[in-house]
Amino acid sequence: MDKTIRILTSYVIGLILIFGFYVVIYGHILPGEGFDGGMLIASAFILCMIVYGRDEAKKRVNISSALVVSAIAGLLLIVVGFLGLIGIRDGHQFFLDNFLPQGDPHYLFSGGIVPVLNVLLGVLVGFGFYALFGYLVVWRGERGTDAEP
Amino acid sequence: MFAILLVSILIFVLIMAALAVQIRDLMSSVMALAGVGFGLAIVFLFLSAPEVMTAQLVLEVITYVIMISVVYKTSKLDKTRKYSVREISPAAAMFFFAVVFIIFSIRGIKDLPIFGEPLMRASSLQIAQTISEIGATNIVTAILLDFRAWNTLMEAFVIIVMIVGVTVILRKKGRKVER
Amino acid sequence: MSILIYLFSILLFLIGLYCIVSKENLLKIVIGIKIMGYGVSLFFILLGWRRDSSAPIIIKDMAQNFVDPLPQALIPAIMVISLAATILMLATCVRLYEKYGTFDISKIKELKG
Numbered sequence: 263m264d265k266t267i268r269i270l271t272s273y274v275i276g277l278i279l280i281f282g283f284y285v286v287i288y289g290h291i292l293p294g295e296g297f298d299g300g301m302l303i304a305s306a307f308i309l310c311m312i313v314y315g316r317d318e319a320k321k322r323v324n325i326s327s328a329l330v331v332s333a334i335a336g337l338l339l340i341v342v343g344f345l346g347l348i349g350i351r352d353g354h355q356f357f358l359d360n361f362l363p364q365g366d367p368h369y370l371f372s373g374g375i376v377p378v379l380n381v382l383l384g385v386l387v388g389f390g391f392y393a394l395f396g397y398l399v400v401w402r403g404e405r406g407t408d409a410e411p
Numbered sequence: 412m413f414a415i416l417l418v419s420i421l422i423f424v425l426i427m428a429a430l431a432v433q434i435r436d437l438m439s440s441v442m443a444l445a446g447v448g449f450g451l452a453i454v455f456l457f458l459s460a461p462e463v464m465t466a467q468l469v470l471e472v473i474t475y476v477i478m479i480s481v482v483y484k485t486s487k488l489d490k491t492r493k494y495s496v497r498e499i500s501p502a503a504a505m506f507f508f509a510v511v512f513i514i515f516s517i518r519g520i521k522d523l524p525i526f527g528e529p530l531m532r533a534s535s536l537q538i539a540q541t542i543s544e545i546g547a548t549n550i551v552t553a554i555l556l557d558f559r560a561w562n563t564l565m566e567a568f569v570i571i572v573m574i575v576g577v578t579v580i581l582r583k584k585g586r587k588v589e590r
Numbered sequence: 591m592s593i594l595i596y597l598f599s600i601l602l603f604l605i606g607l608y609c610i611v612s613k614e615n616l617l618k619i620v621i622g623i624k625i626m627g628y629g630v631s632l633f634f635i636l637l638g639w640r641r642d643s644s645a646p647i648i649i650k651d652m653a654q655n656f657v658d659p660l661p662q663a664l665i666p667a668i669m670v671i672s673l674a675a676t677i678l679m680l681a682t683c684v685r686l687y688e689k690y691g692t693f694d695i696s697k698i699k700e701l702k703g
Contacts, residue, residue, distance in 0.1 A: 290547035293461040301469040364546030373547035376556045394574050421598045428625050432609040444621055458635055459645045459657045466666040470673050481680050485687045489615045501612035509604050526592040527641040534660045550646040554663040566667050573674035580681045
């Protein structure tokens with residue numbers, strides 16, 4: 263791509279990634295959620311792939327390992343759900359129970375299990391959509407319709 | 412003032428949707444679809460729904476980027492034939508269905524509560540219990556991740572199934588050609 | 591008189607349905623399905639608005655009058671599922687274009703692969 267666009271993108275990508283993590287972590291206090299923050303993280307990676315080409319983006323985050331990370335986050339969701347079934351909280355024994363202590367509202371460490379689920383959702387959505395984009399768009403067909411737009 | 416602004420943006424959304432259906436150049440049609448999405452995000456902002464607005468914006472941008480890439484790599488024009496005056500059967504059937512649908516839906520909408528005063532039977536209980544039982548202050552996140560956590564779990568599964576599906580469809584090696 | 595605002599979402603749904611029924615290009619059909627999804631989301635959010643109320647976030651020492659949060663919790667789920675369906679359809683369209691060379695559905699019925 264153009265040299266102007268490459269220089270401008272190199273300044274902006276880090277800010278987008280940090281903002282995505284901020285929206286995911288503070289999801290239970292400010293508007294925004296696991297899905298929105300995860301999509302922002304995916305947008306940072308997709309921007310790197312569009313501007314610099316597929317090989318540069320593969321050097322930073324490999325597409326196969328992004329898929330594996332996303333699947334592990336999905337498995338961890340089920341594991342956290344089953345932890346509630348064991349009965350850490352007395353009297354409430356059901357799937358996806360809220361067993362962490364609820365701190366004071368309006369602070370970061372509050373809300374029980376909600377921030378943990380937010381982070382897991384953000385990782386799943388973000389890395390998953392980056393891998394999806396890597397497969398769908400930069401695909402070499404049989405007739406020779408080639409590479410990136 | 413609020414009603415005038417809301418109705419004008421809704422009319423803008425309808426005009427962009429009609430343009431997206433009729434234009435024959437595929438790139439412009441996809442751009443009109445993005446216009447529908449962004450206009451809808453402004454409507455959500457007017458109706459006091461910040462989470463829905465951020466979700467709509469981000470999903471709209473990702474859809475737009477993927478559709479533009481697909482259109483750019485394949486054909487860019489809509490080369491199907493135009494309908495002459497004799498062959499009007501899809502449009503006539505659609506018109507008849509639209510009239511019947513609108514008549515019956517107006518009879519059904521009359522039983523809904525007035526625009527501006529919803530019933531809120533289950534929601535008032537959940538709003539009252541958010542601080543005491545969960546401790547989070549964002550009510551929509553608390554509902555989605557504690558009262559309705561099953562839906563979120565199934566949605567994560569849908570995302571994984573979609574990724575598996577796309578990987579399988581776009582494999583490089585197909586079946587072997589019969590000799 | 592105020593129930594007429596729901597007609598906008600019904601009209602959006604009908605525009606999407608017209609596009610699916612009467613267009614012969616595969617990408618136009620995908621656009622029609624997307625517009626139908628937008629119409630349904632708009633209808634849900636219009637149901638849950640309350641007059642003189644604020645967004646559903648609890649801030650210290652402010653009034654406790656909120657809009658209905660339950661539709662606002664269900665709609666992002668519907669949007670993500672609609673996005674998943676659209677991406678699967680686009681993958682199928684790319685594959686069909688590679689095999690037949692055209693997006694026209696009347697020609698895809700005639701040629702044998």
